[in-house]
Amino acid sequence: MANRPARGPKVNAAGLSKADYNGRPTTLCKGCGHNSISSQIITTCYELSIKPWDIIKLSGIGCSSKSPAYFLGQSHGFNALHGRMPSVGTGALMANRQLLAVGVSGDGDSGSIGMGQFKHMMRRNVRMVYIVENNGVYGLTKGQFSATADEGQFLKYAGKNELPPIDLCIEAIVAGAGFVARSFSGDAKQVRTLMKAALSYNGTALLDIISPCVTFNNDESSTKSYPFGKDNELPLHDLTYVPSFEEIEAVEYEPGEMQNVDMHDGSTIQLRKLEEDYDPTDKMGALHRLQWAEQKREFITGLIYYDDKRKPLDEVEMLVDEPLATLPDEKIRPPKEKLDMIMNELL
Amino acid sequence: MANRPARGPKVNAAGLSKADYNGRPTTLCKGCGHNSISSQIITTCYELSIKPWDIIKLSGIGCSSKSPAYFLGQSHGFNALHGRMPSVGTGALMANRQLLAVGVSGDGDSGSIGMGQFKHMMRRNVRMVYIVENNGVYGLTKGQFSATADEGQFLKYAGKNELPPIDLCIEAIVAGAGFVARSFSGDAKQVRTLMKAALSYNGTALLDIISPCVTFNNDESSTKSYPFGKDNELPLHDLTYVPSFEEIEAVEYEPGEMQNVDMHDGSTIQLRKLEEDYDPTDKMGALHRLQWAEQKREFITGLIYYDDKRKPLDEVEMLVDEPLATLPDEKIRPPKEKLDMIMNELL
Amino acid sequence: MAIREAASQAAPLPEGVDPIVNDFSIVVATANGTGSQTANLAIMRAIFKMGIPVNGKNIFPSNIQGLPTWYHIRVSGDGYVARRANSEVLVAFNEATAIEDLQNLPSGGVCIYRDDLKGLPNREDVSMYPVPVVKLLKEIGAKGQFRDRYTNMLYVGVVAYLLNIDLEKVDLALDIHFKRRRKLVDMNMDVIKLCYNWAAENLTKTDPFVVEPLDKTEGKILMTGNDAAGLGTVFGGLTVCTWYPITPSTSMIDAVNAYLPRMRVDEESGKATYAVVQAEDELAAIGMVLGAGWAGARSMTATSGPGISLMSEFVGLGYFAEIPGVIWNIQRVGPSTGLPTRTGQGDIIPAYYCGHGDTKNILLLPGTIHECFQMGTTSFNLAEQFQTVVFVLSDLDLGMNTWMSEVFDYPEEPINRGKVLTAEEVEEKGFARYKDLDGDGIGYRTLPGTKSTKAAYFTRGTGRNSAAVYSERAEDWLETMDRLMRKFDTAREAVPAPIVEEMDDSSYGIISFGTTMYAIEEARDRLAAEGTKTSFMRLRALPIGQAVRDFVAKHDRVYVIEMNRDGQMHTILRDEMPEMNMKMISIAHQDGMPLTARYVVDRLNELEAQHGK
Amino acid sequence: MAIREAASQAAPLPEGVDPIVNDFSIVVATANGTGSQTANLAIMRAIFKMGIPVNGKNIFPSNIQGLPTWYHIRVSGDGYVARRANSEVLVAFNEATAIEDLQNLPSGGVCIYRDDLKGLPNREDVSMYPVPVVKLLKEIGAKGQFRDRYTNMLYVGVVAYLLNIDLEKVDLALDIHFKRRRKLVDMNMDVIKLCYNWAAENLTKTDPFVVEPLDKTEGKILMTGNDAAGLGTVFGGLTVCTWYPITPSTSMIDAVNAYLPRMRVDEESGKATYAVVQAEDELAAIGMVLGAGWAGARSMTATSGPGISLMSEFVGLGYFAEIPGVIWNIQRVGPSTGLPTRTGQGDIIPAYYCGHGDTKNILLLPGTIHECFQMGTTSFNLAEQFQTVVFVLSDLDLGMNTWMSEVFDYPEEPINRGKVLTAEEVEEKGFARYKDLDGDGIGYRTLPGTKSTKAAYFTRGTGRNSAAVYSERAEDWLETMDRLMRKFDTAREAVPAPIVEEMDDSSYGIISFGTTMYAIEEARDRLAAEGTKTSFMRLRALPIGQAVRDFVAKHDRVYVIEMNRDGQMHTILRDEMPEMNMKMISIAHQDGMPLTARYVVDRLNELEAQHGK
Numbered sequence A, B: 001m002a003n004r005p006a007r008g009p010k011v012n013a014a015g016l017s018k019a020d021y022n023g024r025p026t027t028l029c030k031g032c033g034h035n036s037i038s039s040q041i042i043t044t045c046y047e048l049s050i051k052p053w054d055i056i057k058l059s060g061i062g063c064s065s066k067s068p069a070y071f072l073g074q075s076h077g078f079n080a081l082h083g084r085m086p087s088v089g090t091g092a093l094m095a096n097r098q099l100l101a102v103g104v105s106g107d108g109d110s111g112s113i114g115m116g117q118f119k120h121m122m123r124r125n126v127r128m129v130y131i132v133e134n135n136g137v138y139g140l141t142k143g144q145f146s147a148t149a150d151e152g153q154f155l156k157y158a159g160k161n162e163l164p165p166i167d168l169c170i171e172a173i174v175a176g177a178g179f180v181a182r183s184f185s186g187d188a189k190q191v192r193t194l195m196k197a198a199l200s201y202n203g204t205a206l207l208d209i210i211s212p213c214v215t216f217n218n219d220e221s222s223t224k225s226y227p228f229g230k231d232n233e234l235p236l237h238d239l240t241y242v243p244s245f246e247e248i249e250a251v252e253y254e255p256g257e258m259q260n261v262d263m264h265d266g267s268t269i270q271l272r273k274l275e276e277d278y279d280p281t282d283k284m285g286a287l288h289r290l291q292w293a294e295q296k297r298e299f300i301t302g303l304i305y306y307d308d309k310r311k312p313l314d315e316v317e318m319l320v321d322e323p324l325a326t327l328p329d330e331k332i333r334p335p336k337e338k339l340d341m342i343m344n345e346l347l
Numbered sequence C, D: 001m002a003i004r005e006a007a008s009q010a011a012p013l014p015e016g017v018d019p020i021v022n023d024f025s026i027v028v029a030t031a032n033g034t035g036s037q038t039a040n041l042a043i044m045r046a047i048f049k050m051g052i053p054v055n056g057k058n059i060f061p062s063n064i065q066g067l068p069t070w071y072h073i074r075v076s077g078d079g080y081v082a083r084r085a086n087s088e089v090l091v092a093f094n095e096a097t098a099i100e101d102l103q104n105l106p107s108g109g110v111c112i113y114r115d116d117l118k119g120l121p122n123r124e125d126v127s128m129y130p131v132p133v134v135k136l137l138k139e140i141g142a143k144g145q146f147r148d149r150y151t152n153m154l155y156v157g158v159v160a161y162l163l164n165i166d167l168e169k170v171d172l173a174l175d176i177h178f179k180r181r182r183k184l185v186d187m188n189m190d191v192i193k194l195c196y197n198w199a200a201e202n203l204t205k206t207d208p209f210v211v212e213p214l215d216k217t218e219g220k221i222l223m224t225g226n227d228a229a230g231l232g233t234v235f236g237g238l239t240v241c242t243w244y245p246i247t248p249s250t251s252m253i254d255a256v257n258a259y260l261p262r263m264r265v266d267e268e269s270g271k272a273t274y275a276v277v278q279a280e281d282e283l284a285a286i287g288m289v290l291g292a293g294w295a296g297a298r299s300m301t302a303t304s305g306p307g308i309s310l311m312s313e314f315v316g317l318g319y320f321a322e323i324p325g326v327i328w329n330i331q332r333v334g335p336s337t338g339l340p341t342r343t344g345q346g347d348i349i350p351a352y353y354c355g356h357g358d359t360k361n362i363l364l365l366p367g368t369i370h371e372c373f374q375m376g377t378t379s380f381n382l383a384e385q386f387q388t389v390v391f392v393l394s395d396l397d398l399g400m401n402t403w404m405s406e407v408f409d410y411p412e413e414p415i416n417r418g419k420v421l422t423a424e425e426v427e428e429k430g431f432a433r434y435k436d437l438d439g440d441g442i443g444y445r446t447l448p449g450t451k452s453t454k455a456a457y458f459t460r461g462t463g464r465n466s467a468a469v470y471s472e473r474a475e476d477w478l479e480t481m482d483r484l485m486r487k488f489d490t491a492r493e494a495v496p497a498p499i500v501e502e503m504d505d506s507s508y509g510i511i512s513f514g515t516t517m518y519a520i521e522e523a524r525d526r527l528a529a530e531g532t533k534t535s536f537m538r539l540r541a542l543p544i545g546q547a548v549r550d551f552v553a554k555h556d557r558v559y560v561i562e563m564n565r566d567g568q569m570h571t572i573l574r575d576e577m578p579e580m581n582m583k584m585i586s587i588a589h590q591d592g593m594p595l596t597a598r599y600v601v602d603r604l605n606e607l608e609a610q611h612g613k
């Protein structure tokens, strides 16, 4: 299957058309940011020629968490409980370490009820793309403030939000995550590039994607709205993802303008810096920049932090290469001699 | 009661002896760090002449969380569920905003199962002293690693800890807390001073006190041990707490050596700087310093971060001054006219 | 668009046809998120204002926009308000379901439909009324977001004309809905009248359904159960309310949030005599409730199934450490996420036994919106009297749908704070928190802040003696647990008594609780008309008291009717009355929809054929 | 300290006294955290190695250091292993409880005590043997942390001398305990021998209690239930284990962690065929179990009461979305935190109904350590066959105390992965996840990673049709829920059958489960000796099958014995067998201590006086 079949340009290296990556028709609102993200997931997987059975999709509860039904219809999916996607994902990836995993959550799902699991997944570095479709409200329950809502924001239904927002990128970095990015569902190209890189990452990759809720939180006064995002997005860099099987294009740049991040699977992320001093491999710099952005209501996007020194959980656990799920009986039940050995010790 | 009674120096301004602040005999291990902290709570409340009925003590589950039974025996206490002290405290302080509250938790209780409630309490800024008796292990369940254990640490029973530690001070700051301190249960004076200041703070005051578990985690190779703490404690400043009713002593210092923090109740924290550039009112500086300390295994102590711009939850909720708990019936059941008004609207 | 005059004449009945007056159901099929609720409520409330009993049920999807939703309006001169499986009058405004909706119409029914629906067949046995939506919208000049809104008003006009609904009452209905903002009312009335006129000019009535004014709604209100419950807690002395959003409980909190600032701001200080805290999840919500209850608040939270599961550990603590707190469970269909926008009664066992170890909790079971209001007080009183967690088990049907009721009386139940000692009492008589001084299993408590050095005690979920001191002794454990059982037994006669309607010479008894009563009442009338007399007991709380035993004892057979799969109440009742258990027969059915009288009649007849002699 | 020789002679019996041989209990009272467990196990294992049946129970506080703890060793030539309320031989080494401990001794008992205990009275009717601890420690030259350790060994020497325990067997016991590290063994044996010799020189035996070699433990092992369970899961094909520490389940995970690396490292790669993850809490632990089960692992977690409460929401998801997973609940005393180091059976109802809405879960109920081992396989098999959450309800007594057993046989139960389709099967026959093709209520599933574009399905906790597509339709809901019920019914005859011991002409039946069987077996023998014959059924699982019905049908009265307050199993059995419910009489008792035969005999006789004719 490695070679493109003869059918023409409409299929990818896996022999699949883009439609093969579709899911069921969306039931989200027209214009919902989450729908754009679903599209980017479809495109990404198509472009990377991922086989549908090699990837799983996971989610919690919310409009965002419903969306896995609307992409990758030929892949297994698990729409779990509110705030609990991380644990379900962790279990699934222990059972089968060969799977790629895309988790989709919401700001309420991850920042409110799911804060604990979110933080501990980052600590464990489970190999998975963790997408937060961040709209600053609880969409599915009709517009209450979530933990990422702007301080002082006013919504007709929910009133005034008196609490400071939780910044999930900061939370992920301080919890130990090594791939932390922020993007905007209106910026399809960046979303796609980050997604590809995230799928190459050897651990938990957080994509905090601002994804406006057009029904409940799309006024320009909200930092989670389309108008605000479109007017204020401040990419830290232009990103290009170069998969392992492609050559890196050599383009001339000013010194210091370009930064390459080499990933464990041989792929590379090329960053053309838009913000001069920004170096995503500098943890303190990243935290500092995020704090600053929050104070100034700046909407920075891009690969905020990158570090690949930590092992993912499956390596820490020193798992055999094959999925635990399908080990043959002989490998999961020790032979009689081993039982006899133990019994002898106890006799 | 404001004047000292005639009995002599053995009672405080509330007319109580120090023994009046004792609890039941401790059942913790001899030498446990938590016992020293209990002593400091006793001394602090005695020295501040707090009336026992004006203060409540709250906790989760663990050796640390048992300790409220061992101090302030004449105050109401609530030993709640594992990881859930923050919510119980929030409820209690909504019911009665006049109470002072001391919460005691452990690193497992707050950093593992309680991460979500910990973070959200900081966000809400409930007026309460939140003490984490941090020993890097689950004491009461006999020595498993908690979320604050050192990365790479080895314990005979628990094996090697492969996960990075969670720094509760960082967690508190990024979640919005305005009084964040770290101390060492071996440093009685500092603990006491911080506790007094914390009791004056108009919001959630986190005291992350390294409190060695002598039974399961006291080897000098652990950053949570006595030997390590004694050898490595690096106070950022010398602290003095000056209650509102006392004059601030004017002492001569080099310029920049001294910093005064004025608190909302009229009291003052005097900091004599030991680390020249450290300014606890600078949020990014504080985060930076904590990150740095973690990387270098430095054991910094003192008032790490201070900010009093946020209102505590009871003020955000605009509660009446009296405790909601004891409002008379007329205040909690509207008169008949109000019901008639509503009914008329629906007729 | 100028204010229009409506045609003065209602649709004339076809000749030779007997009218069907005030006894039919309307179903409006639209898509979610299009704002049709305003239109539907206008129709319902207008009929109500004509003096005719009504009930409105919204059958909606778990979705924000675009999926099918059905609004059922039952019109019943006899006052029946249960759901009917089939409606006679269909407003088919949703393309996605129109064909199936039309199929479901009984012969002789009415179909009012958008004329641009694709593929809708004609049914000869149904009166078909097309509405040219696009043309009418153009006439109105509605653009953008107004198109959706006005589309809904179109059918209001047509329905009003065809069914003979008084337009003045429609105006009144909108006036209430829009809280007297006349401009909004007039804009909408204009559209309605335009369509009314259009219908008068273009449609010929071929069906027999009409409304005629009655006098049966005088002094009555229309309200949802969640609004009533929210209002009830405000009058019940609520001081701390915590919550986490979950359908169908959220609208109860919306009501609390709406009423509190209007009624419970302290007049002197202008400050709040209450705190409402949106928690980060249900674990925190119930933790805050117990913390507040412990410190002396009248505290509550509202949630639904998944929330109950998450609250279990805290509920067990509340039971054991004896802390007051109220949980409103507006039930939806479980297990798990289940059908989050459908109604059921599946949390009886989960709530009764909520917690691990031996726990048993007091449950209140409101069946009317008036009871929702009353239990706002009762639940706090019981929680504080019994120092325990009290559940109120409402459901989506009661909570989110719109019901008629007599005007609520000012609560006659006084606020009862339970056994709380003052500093003086403590100093005088001493204090042992868990001592059973009165033999009712209930100890005395003190609140934090009580100004006595003897008032303090330490609350915990671990074993303790009667002085609240930690204890692992077997005797102390037994004493505590036996006392808790005794306390639970005391509650039997203190909780709201069941409501009984007996008929002389009844063939059998029926027990139910909550909203199944509406279908059952109608079913009983029908059965009585067929010659079968029945007696009916509606439970309003658990644990049961003597009245329930007496009722069962009196009858040869008692059918226990409930909306779940496993007959949970039946299980509890049989456990409570083992000596009479074979008399109790379960009718348990849950498919997400409110029970119908038809179902009840059929099942009763079917089972009677088996069990009756 | 050189290796010593022990005096060759055991203590001579006092003249004219009939010896009491191999039939008494020893209780050792010490303080927690002093390491006395090694000494106690040495005594017990030495007696065991002499061929005499024993059982050891640790009654310990919820504390790390300094609080009273009692170790009970039952010595029974007849093989009884239940707890006895009073022990005849007391080792009083804890000042805090010594006076009370001495009071509890029956007349004619033995008290071996530290001679420095303050205020210990002399009891004339008891053989008092003082041990000069300080003096002996000085003689040994023990300092620092060794003082505590050696203090415990002191009493081993004295007890061995007085009771005639073979020192070679003590040596053997320590050899096993210290895993053949001879140096440690010898150091301890030295102390023991010193004290043995001291006792021989200084004490005169005045009591009749002795052990004498038997041949009743040949081929038997001593082990805790948690060790056996841990080992069982390792042989049961465990692949993903998640956990959060909680007493008394932690030691089961300790066993898993100890055995896995020894037995389940892949020989070729040297890598692990398993993952063990310490979760951040129980919500995460069960979430991981379900994620892993969904992806095809044999996954489990172990917890206790509070954990079960926290897991409720996920358990409901597992039930409804049909995901395999195993939860070991090592029960302790609840509600709430309760008595965390005491034993009970209070989570039957909470586990059976765990989840909101209508859920019912399969429970396994091990009663022996051998069953703990076997259920390591059975639990995974049932979870995968029935695609659901399976609970195994052990308890602290079984899990943490030390029991005798026959050597475990290699599991005869094959590993059963349930209905899982391969890519080829999917391609060939198609796939509808929730279709009941076999009429047993169990659908076929596919695992993520199955290399077919038709293998995928979407798992969720919301309503769905049989093809796993989201659905809110009433019919789909009913179909799903009915099938789940059918599946549960299929399980009735697939779970481990009860064990029945009938006596001819028995007066009544007894039903129990778990560790109550030991007291019941002893009680039945005593009753039989008094002339009352009884039949006994020990349940090993829920839901019940035909065998249970038959057993109840056969007897006029059946006593259901369990360790909780509310008679939870009794409630379930009566619900399952309503037509026979009045036959079933509850004996429910929970005070944290394992049941005694005395209690069982007394209660049965008392109730028989009421209910028997």
Ligand SMILES: Cc1ncc(C[n+]2csc(CCOP(=O)(O)OP(=O)(O)O)c2C)c(N)n1
Residues within 6 Å of the ligand: A061, A062, A063, A064, A065, A082, A105, A106, A107, A108, A109, A110, A133, A135, A137, A138, A139, A140, A141, A146, A213, C244, C245, C246, C247, C282, C306, C307, C310, C337
């Ligand atoms: C335990 C539990 N509590 C509450 C809910 C109700 N609920 C469903 S979605 C949701 C909020 C989702 O918000 P978010 O994660 O931000 O997703 P969005 O809808 O905004 O995409 C809530 C509270 C639930 N399903 N389960």
Ligand SMILES: Cc1ncc(C[n+]2csc(CCOP(=O)(O)OP(=O)(O)O)c2C)c(N)n1
Residues within 6 Å of the ligand: B061, B062, B063, B064, B065, B082, B105, B106, B107, B108, B109, B110, B133, B135, B137, B138, B139, B140, B141, B146, B213, D244, D245, D246, D247, D282, D306, D307, D310
């Ligand atoms: C829900 C729940 N899970 C687990 C436990 C068991 N448990 C008791 S204490 C404890 C850990 C406490 O650790 P920490 O908070 O660090 O306190 P320490 O004992 O170290 O002071 C655990 C896991 C429990 N009581 N409740």
Ligand code: SF4
Residues within 6 Å of the ligand: A027, A028, A029, A031, A032, A033, A034, A063, A064, A135, A139, A140, A212, A213, A214, A215, A216, C064, C065
């Ligand atoms: S409610 Fe908001 S988040 Fe939900 S689907 Fe609609 S736009 Fe998206």
Ligand code: SF4
Residues within 6 Å of the ligand: B027, B028, B029, B031, B032, B033, B034, B063, B064, B135, B139, B140, B212, B213, B214, B215, B216, D064, D065
């Ligand atoms: S185990 Fe550790 S934390 Fe617990 S009381 Fe002992 S020393 Fe303290």
Ligand SMILES: [Mg+2]
Residues within 6 Å of the ligand: A062, A106, A107, A108, A133, A134, A135, A136, A137, A138, A139, A146
């Ligand atoms: Mg959201």
Ligand SMILES: [Mg+2]
Residues within 6 Å of the ligand: B062, B106, B107, B108, B133, B134, B135, B136, B137, B138, B139, B146
């Ligand atoms: Mg700890």
